[in-house]
Amino acid sequence: MQTFLKFKYYQLKLPCLSSKIRTTQTTCLRNYSSLDKIAQGYQPKDVEKDKYTKWSCESSSKATTLNGPKFSMILPPPNVTGNLHLGHALMATLQDVICRHMIQKGYEVQWIPGTDHAGIATQVVVEKKILKERGLSRHDLGRTEFLKEVWKWKHEKGGSIVDDLKRLGCSLDWKNEYFTMDENQVKAVNRAFVRLFEEGLIRRKKALVNWSCSLESAISDIEVDSIEINGPTEITVPGYDTNITFGQLYNFAYRLHGDESQEIVVSTTRPETLLGDIAVAVHPEDERYTRFQNKATFLWHPFRSQPIPLIFDASVDREFGTGAVKITPAHDKNDFEMAKRHSLESVQVFSEKGRILQNFGNFSDLPRFEARGKILDALASQKLLREIRPHIMNLPLCSRSKDVIEYMLRPQWFVHCQDMANEAVQAVRDGRIQLHPKSFESEWSRWLNDCHDWCVSRQLWWGHQVPAYLAKNEDQEVWIAAETEEEAFAKAQAELRVKNPRLERDPDVLDTWFSSSLLPFSVFNWPSEEFRNSYPLDVMETGHDILFFWVARMTMLGMKLTGDVPFRNVLLNGIVCDAHGRKMSKSLGNVVTPQQVIYGASLKDLQEDIHQSHKSGILGPEELKKSIKGLQKMFPSGIPECGTDALRFTVCSHNIKSHFINFDVAECYTNKLFLNKIWQATRYTLGAHDKINLAVGGIAQEEQELQLMDRWILSRLADTLEVCETSLENYNFHTAVAALKNFFYSNLCDVYLETTKPGIFEGASKARTHCATLATCLSLGLQAMSPFTPFITEELQQYLPKSSGLDVSLYKNSQLETEVNEILDICQAIRQLKSRNKVSKKHEPKVHLFAQNKEAFNTLSKYLIEVKALTLSNEVFLEEISKPISKNEYKLFSTAGHLCSFGISTNSNFQLPSSQISGKDLNNLKLDKLQKELQRYLDRTSNEGFRKSASEAVQKKNFEKIQQLEVEIKNIKSLQS
Structure with missing residues (x-):
């Protein structure tokens, strides 16, 4: 008597004969009239319609606890600033494939969704919206009213991201969805900050930071884009009516103090910072300046009317300009370090808004790039300007505001990271955390072995306000960290030993990466101990570009605050580019959204989306022109409808561990045609069943002899399922996709199906075996494909048996496969000769x-x-x-x-x-x-x-x-x- 188990494609234990197949009801089609019910062709919209709603209902009706092993992941939170892009679609699809695979293996999967408040990005978007619609700045509104506008915008726009994720078929645990500004997240952020402060790992100090003058805030390194300027180039800078020219080298003279007949010509790309020069530096081995060594040499500052020293430092690049460089430590990272080595004080030039500070004479209160022209004019009038020539340079821009970054000395909150970084290095070294691909291990160690302090404060209004208070009493003041004002007051009383200290809460907010770094445990209700039920995560999947900005910080804070690593495996995917390998950018017109690929879009629709970006203030007039031109070149006929499954299958067909992933819409459409091939194979199988059912009165309960090609396709199926299992275990999704495509396309449809036609349509006795074999291959093959293409596989599986009752691994036959491959090579040679002639x-x-x-x-x-x-x-x-x-x-x-x-x-x-x-x-x-x-x-x-x-x-x-x-x-x- 044959026993039937619930089907799992990787574990089929039922015994069977290697040369026979039992064509019982389970190996045959369950619905005798199914051919009439299945559409003639694959239409993604019809297949995908209402399926996610059905899955959600089924998921919510299931028991909340299962007996199987547990598997946990979190979705890296997309910014609450609009719809998902292809990078999000790649990550969400990969994670969904992993989760569906683990569900097939019997795991209780917990995959937590959420969105990030995205401090800078969201504030910029809302500011532009208010300015466009009402002509008001956030300062006109005030902090309280502005934050109301941000929350209103979040509630209006946040739902679109959820809709996009559902459209992708992501099997997320929506009942546990989080937002990084939720009450529980606020509690976790405050607790983490206070603990780190009390352990001496968070301190306030004055340091040089990346500064956006238009945002009036410090920003992180990841929010700085460095663009190469090849000679004089006009750049649009926020706050200026005309473009500013960059890509020039300015040479001007510093005259020796006390001997105006001698001078040193200095080279710089930033003459507007000259007001803050505190020294001129040359290389100690530069023969042009050795005559000044071994004696104190001073130069006369032309605008501050005071001497500044000539210093010798080996870090000076002798090949840059004249070999003599101005030192402005308040606005340059290298100069800042050099000034510390030589014990020199800094002179700040710019305000937070990028204007010249007071006490600089006629230059005071000028915008920095207007001051540039005035300073050059003044140098010329003093006969100190020597040359202006083209120069290749890198210009740092704020990725959000597009403002030119200024380096500013500002009091900020910093996390001391080195000790925690050492622990993170050791966690990877001893295998507690495994990086995939392993090639990132050396980079992980290199970066964390020299881990700088992390600036976590931002001068924004939207975000987690720093839980720190300046406590004052007459001539005393001290910073205190506390989760509530009441707690801060009590701490201030104890610290200052007074009854009624005055408290001022720091108005700054925390870096978005700080709250995001707590997510592996904060989403599970840390600091409550219940978080340990799902912590550590089994896998963290994200882009390699944020390995250090996010993954390393999650590791450091996770180990520090919980005593354990935050995850066991880190899977890093590449950056999605267009078909030509270019980074996707609206200004290039090569941005493709998941929605456009799924539903298709005409060129007119694509252009309308770009115009909407312009209307909302995201794109300027020049960027609009470039974008429209790029669209016309990239998609002259628009984007064809491909469907969700084709999109998912396409992104998984690339080696996601590569640094860059080139997404081609044409490839996606080809995969839609591939899915239609499977659809037609299913229709053929249904028709074959109908034919033999009518001819012989149903499938007999008897064993039928397998033909050679039946055994060959079952061998190919067994090999494909094995490759899929191994590939998914090693996160080599592209290998599994290639194996499935080869099996369905080349093996099943192009070869085996064609060889069944004579037997089936002539009504031969072996037709019953062919029918059962086809059904088996489709059923098991679709089950293997279901993590990648859940919509079409569920649609087709309703017409097919849930289990074949076969242990397909028993049919592996490499000798037979070699033999059939030789026959196929012969057939190909014959077809080629026929076709050629x-x-x-x-x-x-x-x-x-x-x-x-x-x-x-x-x-x-x-x-x-x-x-x-x-x-x-x-x-x-x-x-x-x-x-x-x-x-x-x-x-x-x-x-x-x-x-x-x-x-x-x-x-x-x-x-x-x-x-x-x-x-x-x-x-x-x-x-x-x-x-x-x-x-x-x-x-x-x-x-x-x-x-x-x-x-x-x-x-x-x-x-x-x-x-x-x-x-x-x-x-x-x-x-x-």
């Missing part, structure tokens, strides 16, 4: 195979029906070569590997095209190709290194290939004689 069905082609020997004859004789079906020939004849082939009997002739030669005869309607290369010439070309291939193998096997290092199996395979090539070369030469 335009031989069609009307010519009634007949194929004559000439076996090389008795063994080849026996092999070929088993596949004559298959050769006929796969070569679209009227007849196939076989004989063993016992005498030279009479080529005159055949219109075309050639060889097909080492097993045989073949000739093609036709009716009198066929004439060799006059422009076609003759059969003899084609064979000459083939002979030349074979001889070159043979020589490569001979060279390889004669190499001493190959003989020593190659395994015995590899060497045997190479020698077998040599023998096969020699046989085919001999055959083709005989055809020419």
Whole structure:
């Protein structure tokens, strides 16, 4: 008696005979009239409609606790600033594939969704919106009213991200969805800050930071874009009516103090910072300036009317300009470090808004780039300006505001990271955390071994307000960290030893990365101990570009605050680019959204989206023109409808561990056609069932003998399922996708299905076996595909058996696969010769195979029906070569590997095209190709290194290939004689 288990494609334990298949009800189609119910073609919109709602209902009705092992992940939170982009779609799809795979393995999966408040990005978007609609700045509104506008915008726009994720089919745990400004997240952020402060790991200090003058805030390194300027280039800078020119080197003279006859010419790209120069530096080995060594040399500052020293420092680049550089530590990172080495004080030039500070005479209160022109004019009037020339440089821009970054000395909150970073390095080194790919391990160590303090304060209004208070009492003041004002007051009383201290809460907010770094445990209600039920996460999947900005910080804070690593595995994906490898940018017009790929979009629709970005203030007038032009070039006919499954399948078809992933809409559409191929294979199988059911009165409860091709396709299925399992375990999604595509496309549809047609449509007894085999392959194959393409697989599986009752691993037969591959190579050679000479069905082609020997004859004789079906020939004849082939009997002739030669005869309607290369010439070309291939193998096997290092199996395979090539070369030469 046969027992049936719930189907899992990676574990089928039922015993069966290796050469027979039991065609019971489970291996046959469950719905006898199903062909009438399935659409004639694959239509993604119809297939995907309402499925996610159905899945959500099924998920909510399931028991909340299962007996299986647990698996947990969180979705890296997309910014609450609009719809998902392809980068989000890639990450969400990969994570969904992982989760669906783990569900298939019997795990209780918890995949937590959420969105990030995105401090800078959201504030910029809302500010632009208010300015566009009402002509008001956030300062006009005030902090309280502005924050109301941000929350209002969040509630209006945040839902679109959730809709996009559901549209992608993501099996997220929506009942536990979080937002990084939720009450529980606020509690976690405050607790983390206070703990780190009390342990001395968070301190307030004055330091040089990336500063956006338009935002009036410090920003992180990841929010700085460095663009290369090749010579004089005009750049649009926020707050200026005209463009500002960059890409020039300015040389001006500093005269020696006390001896105006001598001067040192300094080179700079930033003359507007000259007001803050506190020294001029040269390299100690620069012969141009050695005469000034070993004596105190001072230069006269032309605007501050005071001497500044000439210093010697080995960090100076002698090849830059004149070799003498101005030192402005308040506005340059390298200068700041040099000033510390030489114990020099800084002079700040710019205000938070990027205007010249007071006490700088006529330059006071000028915008920094207006001051540049005034300073150059003043230098010229004093006869100090020497030269302005083109220069290649890198210009740092704020990725959000597009403002030119200024480096500013500001009091900020910093997290001391080095001790925590050392722990993070050790966690990867001892295997508690595994990075995929492993190539990032060295970079992880290199970056964390020299981990700078982390600036976590931002001068914004939207975000987690720093839970720190300045406590004052007469001439005393001290900073206190506390989760509530009441707690801060009590701490201030104890610290200052007074009854009524005054408290001022820091108005700054915390860096968004700070709250995001707590997510692996904060989403599970940390600091409550219940978080340990789901912590650490099993996998953290994200982009490699934020390995240090986010993954490393999650690791550091996770280990510090919980005592354990935040996750066991880190999977890093590449950056999604367009088909030409360019980073997607609205200004290039190459941005593609998941929605546009899923539903399709006309060129007009794409252009309208760009115009909306312009209207909302995201794109300027020049960017709008570039974007429209780029769209017309990239998508002249718009984007065709591809559907969700094709999008998911396409992003998974790339090696996601590569640094860059080039997404091609055309490839996505091709995958939609591939899915239609599977759809049609299912329809064929349903039709085959209907036919044999009508012919023989149903599927008999008896064992049917498997044909060779039945066993071959089951072997291919077993191999494919094994590759899929191994690939998913190692996060090699592209390998699994390639195996599935090869199985369904090349093996099942193009080969096996074609070989079943004679038996099925002639009503032969083996039709029942073919039908059961087709159903088995589709059922198990679709189950393997379901993590990648959940919509179409669920749609088709309702027509197919849930289980075949087969342990397909028993059908693995590498010898049979090798044999069939040789037959397929023969069929391909015949098809190619027919195609090249335009031989069609009307010519009634007949194929004559000439076996090389008795063994080849026996092999070929088993596949004559298959050769006929796969070569679209009227007849196939076989004989063993016992005498030279009479080529005159055949219109075309050639060889097909080492097993045989073949000739093609036709009716009198066929004439060799006059422009076609003759059969003899084609064979000459083939002979030349074979001889070159043979020589490569001979060279390889004669190499001493190959003989020593190659395994015995590899060497045997190479020698077998040599023998096969020699046989085919001999055959083709005989055809020419």
